[in-house]
């Protein structure tokens with residue numbers, strides 16, 4: 001019998017018998033073989049990281065993926081945390097299609113919160129769980145080169161198209177995988193804040209879903225997991241859609257069933273699947289070990305978006 005380990009800070013209630021535990025471990029083996037050496041991009045949303053106990057479980061799952069030979073890359077958000085800091089500083093903030101309109105004062109706060117406190121909290125959790133995490137923003141190693149995002153809307157009455165100015169909201173133009181390739185060869189787990197760098201050195205606020213998608217596509221990840229605070233994509237009757245075709249996703253966005261923060265998520269899943277990522281999944285980050293369930297079991301916990309219905 002192996003010697004007991006020190007007190008486990010993330011242990012869950014013991015609801016499995018020993019034979020059941022052994023079976024769970026054994027059933028993970030084929031998935032470990034299948035995905036060894038693959039890159040798994042995990043988008044860790046600001047809403048999913050609210051509970052400290054779940055955050056520790058998440059960190060431990062990421063370490064486990066690296067330990068069994070996969071290459072997890074964490075790209076994090078922090079929308080609610082940015083919102084709270086903006087409130088404290090009495091800076092008003094509005095959203096268009098799930099994107100924060102970002103003026104010069106706001107982009108400073110966004111960078112401070114994302115690349116500062118949130119990034120370091122995740123790095124610390126992963127390192128406390130026995131991993132070796134290094135935090136980066138899209139500025140480090142020119143990781144995320146970005147330009148100003150332009151959006152237009154059509155006036156429903158006149159049908160005239162109008163440009164919307166979102167300020168310093170960026171869209172990724174290129175992802176430079178050089179630094180991340182070095183990490184692949186090592187035990188380092190990258191933790192990335194979605195800040196972009198413009199041609200003239202300007203700072204861009206990039207939606208974390210979009211940043212995660214661009215990184216997943218560039219790294220040819222096998223999986224993109226998007227952890228959030230809902231069960232997945234819900235239909236008009238608030239029922240979970242487990243399998244969502246690209247065609248239906250577009251219809252649900254057009255008719256307003258998918259709205260707000262879910263729009264960049266679904267748009268990103270579509271873009272990454274079209275770019276060759278095998279599975280893009282919107283995952284319920286409130287479920288303990290959601291990452292392990294998604295990678296190591298056939299069940300998963302959320303909405304899988306794929307090219308064919």
Ligand SMILES: Nc1ncnc2c1ncn2[C@@H]1O[C@H](COP(=O)(O)OP(=O)(O)O)[C@@H](O)[C@H]1O
Nearest residue numbers: 045046047228229232233234257258259261262
């Ligand atoms: N059809 C839908 N199904 C599920 N969630 C939806 C849907 N449409 C809009 N949403 C909203 O999208 C939110 C998730 O996006 P967001 O708040 O940006 O999360 P995160 O911080 O994890 O990126 C949900 O909490 C929900 O309010």
Ligand SMILES: CC(=O)N[C@@H](CCC(=O)OP(=O)(O)O)C(=O)O
Nearest residue numbers: 045046077078079099100207208
């Ligand atoms: C342009 C834009 O909207 N950027 C986001 C960046 C953080 C983010 O995306 O965080 P979540 O994943 O937690 O929503 C913002 O300012 O809130």
